[in-house]
Amino acid sequence: MKYFIVLALTLAILSGCIRDSNRIMDQDEMDRIGNELAIQACLTRIDSVGFEIEGMLYHESIAGGNRPLEELLPDSMPVCPVSGLEYIIGETSSEITITCPSGHGSLTLEK
Numbered sequence: 001m002k003y004f005i006v007l008a009l010t011l012a013i014l015s016g017c018i019r020d021s022n023r024i025m026d027q028d029e030m031d032r033i034g035n036e037l038a039i040q041a042c043l044t045r046i047d048s049v050g051f052e053i054e055g056m057l058y059h060e061s062i063a064g065g066n067r068p069l070e071e072l073l074p075d076s077m078p079v080c081p082v083s084g085l086e087y088i089i090g091e092t093s094s095e096i097t098i099t100c101p102s103g104h105g106s107l108t109l110e111k
Helices: 002-021 027-062
Strands: 088-091 095-099 106-110
Antiparallel strands (some): 088 095, 095 106
């Protein structure tokens, strides 16, 4: 009888260990991962927009022009992949800031 109890407890412990090693992610964890990937995509897009703006400014300086950034930008800006809202471009005399309207981050470029 003692051996039966020990065997039953051992099987119960082992079955619990096996279930944990094959655990499937729950929906909250899947949602969190999806959200983190979307935010990373937003930050990557902001970097890309910054690179494009630097290119526009560089080509404008080579061409000898002195048009403000506002005139160089396209009519519609890229959007945040999470919210679908256009990025906000701010300009001062020394820097340009690209900001996600959803609060995912920003990038500051020196002129």
